Amino acid sequence: MSTQMLTYLFVGLSFALYIGIAIWSRAGSTKDFYIAGGGVHPVVNGMATAADWMSAASFISMAGIISFIGRDGSVYLLGWTGGYVLLAFLLAPYLRKFGRFTVPDFIGERYYSQAARIVAAVCLIFVSFTYVAGQMRGVGIVFSRFLEVDVNTGVIIGMAVVFMYAVLGGMKGITYTQVAQYCVLIFAYMVPAIFISIMITGNPIPQLGFGAEVTDGSGLSVLQKLDGVLLDLGFGAYTAGTKSTIDVFAITAALMFGTAGLPHVLVRFFTVPKVSDARLSAGYALVFIAILYTTAPAVASFARLNLVDTVHNTAYDEAPEWFGNWENTGLIAWQDKNDDGIMQYGAGAALSPAKPIFDVDGTLGSHGERLLTNKSTESANEVYIDRDIMVLANPEIAGLPGWVIALVAAGGVAAALSTAAGLLLVISSAISHDLLKQTFIPKITEKQELLYARLAAAVAVCIAGLFGIYPPAFVAQVVAFAFGLAAASLFPALLLGIFSKRANKEGAISGMLAGLVFTFAYIAYFKFVAPELNSAEYWLWGISPEGIGAIGMLLNFAIAMTISRLTAKPPATVQALVDNIRIPSGAKAAENH
Amino acid sequence: MKTTSTENNKAYWRANISLLTKLLTIWFIVSFGCSIILADWLDQFSLFGFKLGFWFAQQGAIYVFVALIFIYAWRMKIIDRQFGVSDDEDEA
Structure with a gap:
């Protein structure tokens, strides 16, 4: 069977599986819809959290980014795992004990204020939409290459599938679909990794092969060889970083605290039966x-x-088939600057502007390459490679069999869909539960609330799809900002809500707003208003927009604590609530209130 | 559900904070310490063919994070029982 047929088969089968699970686990109540009935086993929840967590950015973009920036890529590895420690220690068990449906539920009740609830709901919607934009784009990339459909058609198919199980099944449907999606995505990630590790080092465990010797007889380890090869081509060494220590510190912090403040992850810990399960579940995740x-x-x-x-x-004529395939998606391109028919790869941007713009008539050059209308740069580098293809094209580059390539396609789609579904659910529950039921139209019945939740999910799917069709920037970059915003707005309010009895509504609201506005303004200024100034000399203390969430978070803490001291103490009932959530025993199943 | 005195709950909370502080210190040392601030200095040492600072940043810290969460869950279960605030008897 051809790779193309296998890909259709694998992706089609996985879709059938997800929809089947959705029909089997339809949500019958708001409790089912928001928190999967509250009886999810910690291991199952851990697996679902992992799928929820590992997005198109983790699956498709992360290894690609690390591949190109080497050591500096550690910020993503540290930030996106270290945050779970904070989650397990500082938030998850207490939020589970609190036992309601959403993150704004906690903020609203702990800070005895509808205004705080609305601010939290707005922060949540903002963060989640920023994040979901990247997912739909990821689905589009996978579809356009592997199924050879238009990116937009790919996004629409992805939307239709998410619509099916998120709108029908709510959290319950999503949880069990995510377990299946985790299995698909991890298998799809590991199989090519193991193959490639064996090919390069002879060691089947990638984590060990990473440090082992290359089997080309040179006696060099993978990293030594890579450092040498890259230095020869004019790049920096792979194991040496280029970012300043303070910037690496700030980005890692923003990603870690952002992880702990991400609503779609937090809400997963509302679904386990007990407080001790929430702690364990974070470990399994x-x-x-x-x-x-x-x-x-x-x-x-x-x-x-x-x-x-x-x-x-390599002469273009002799280039492997994958090169041409990926040229068609615009993610790779070659411009024969010295007209020798051979591809020279090296440091520096090959093209100006950096992204390839293919000749509209689709004219081919003398060697069969797709001609570009970009200007050449001074650099001797002739090859443009988009970072997003590194994982997707990796099996082809390594010459692995067709079924592995098809598997990676199914895995990429699983990663993007599982995260998109989790995000859409918290968006819809923020709208139906926090904004409608708790704030604007409290008289609605549970049945009506469930209907609104489904409607909100449907609208959110459509908006997310629009983001996928008209993407704001490339996948991982957009996602990185969601973390800064979550760290600067939600994390401090949650943490103070549990660990400080003195924190009051005035403090929490002003802190959240200050953190969100400061971080958003800083990012927007350097990314959209004055992108030409986006370099270390103009940054505040040398901290890039990716890392500024860490400063936004400190600002939030400082303002929240200062204002809390200057204004009245929270009422006795709220202090009793804090005492209660600090004690694990007596957690009831979550209920509507 | 057990009824527990305020004093007992306060002592329980102190025990929790003390465990948290210890584990968070380790968390900070492996992530921000070994992987970022001290990484360049650690690179002079070698482990499984990696420069040590690089290994911490791209492998080691993650293993430590996993261990920390399980240690916390295990220790807290013991502390919960010790102070009689465990959720063992709560209906699942």
């Missing part, structure tokens, strides 16, 4: 996540080595 996250940097280094080997100094 991190185990399932760590399998991929410790493999990713290994894949990144193998892929870079393979890429240089296959592309550099």
Whole structure:
């Protein structure tokens, strides 16, 4: 069977599985819809959390980014795993004890204020939409390459599938679908990683192969060889970073605290039966996540080595088939600057502007390459490679069989869909539960609330699809900002709500607003208003927009604590609530109120 | 559901905070310490063919994070029981 047919088969089968699960686990009540009935086993919840967590950015983009920036890529690995420690220690058990449906539920009740609830709901919707934009785009990329459909058609098919199980099944449908999606995505990630590790180092465990010797007889380890090859081509060494220590520190912090403040992850811990289950479940989630996250940097280094080997100094006529395939998606391009028919790869941007713009008539050059209308740059580098293809093209670059390539396609779609569904659910519950039921139209019955929840999910799917069709920027970049915003707005309010009895509504609201506005303004200024100034000399204390959430968070804490001291203490009932959530015993199943 | 005195609950909370502080210190040392601030210095040492600072940043810290969460869950279960606030008897 051809790779194309296999891909249709694998992706089609996985879709059938997800929809089947959705029909089997339809939500009958708001409790089912928001928190899956509250009886999810910690291991199952851990697996669902891992799928919820590992998005198109983790599956498709992360190894690609690490592959190109080497050591600096550690910020993603540390930030996106270290946050789970904070989650398990500081938030998850207490939020489970609190026992309601949503994150704004907690903020609203702890800060005895509808205004605080609305601010939290707005922060949540803002963060989640920023994040979901990247997912739909990821689905589009996978579809456009593997199923050879238009990116937009791909996004619409993805929307239809998510619509089916998120709108029908709510949290219950999503939880069990995510378990299936985790299995698909981790299998799809590990199989090519193991193959490639064996090919390059002879060691089947990528985590060990990463440090092992290359089997080319040179006696060099993977990383030594990679450092050498890259230095020869004019790049920096793979194991040396280029970002300043303070910036790496700030980005890692923003990603960690952002992880702990992400509503679609937090809400997963509302679904387990007991407080002690919430602690354990965070541990299982991190185990399932760590399998991929410790493999990713290994894949990144193998892929870079393979890429240089296959592309550099290869005649275009003799280039492998994948090169042409990916040229068609615009994610790779070659401009024969010195007219020798051979691809020279090296440091520096190959094209100006950096992204390839193919000749509209689709004219081919003398060697069969797709002609570009971009200007050449001074750099001797002739090859443009988009970072997003590193994982997706990796099996082809390594010459693995067709079924592995098809598997990666199904895995990429699973990763993007599972995260999109989780995000859409928290958006819809923020709208139906926090904004409608708790604030604007409290008289609605449970049945009506469930209907609104489904409607909100449907609208959110459509908006997310629009983001996928008209993407704001590339996948991981957009996602990185969602973390900064979550760290600066939600995390401090949650943490103070549990660990400080003195924190009051005035403090929490002003802190959340200050953190959100400051972080958003800083990012918007350097990314959209004055992108030409986006370099270390203009940054505040040398901290990039990716890391500014860490400063936004400190600002939030400082303002929240100062204002809380200057204004009245929270009422006695709220202090009693804090005492109650600190004690594990007596957690009731979550209920509507 | 057990009824527990305020004093007991306060002592329980102190025990929790003390465990948290210890584990968070380790968390900070492996992530921000070994992987970022001390990474360049640690790179002079070698482990499984990696420079040590690089290994912490791309592998080691993640393993430590996993261990920390399970240690916390295990220790807290003991502390919960010790202070009689465990959720063992809560209906699942």
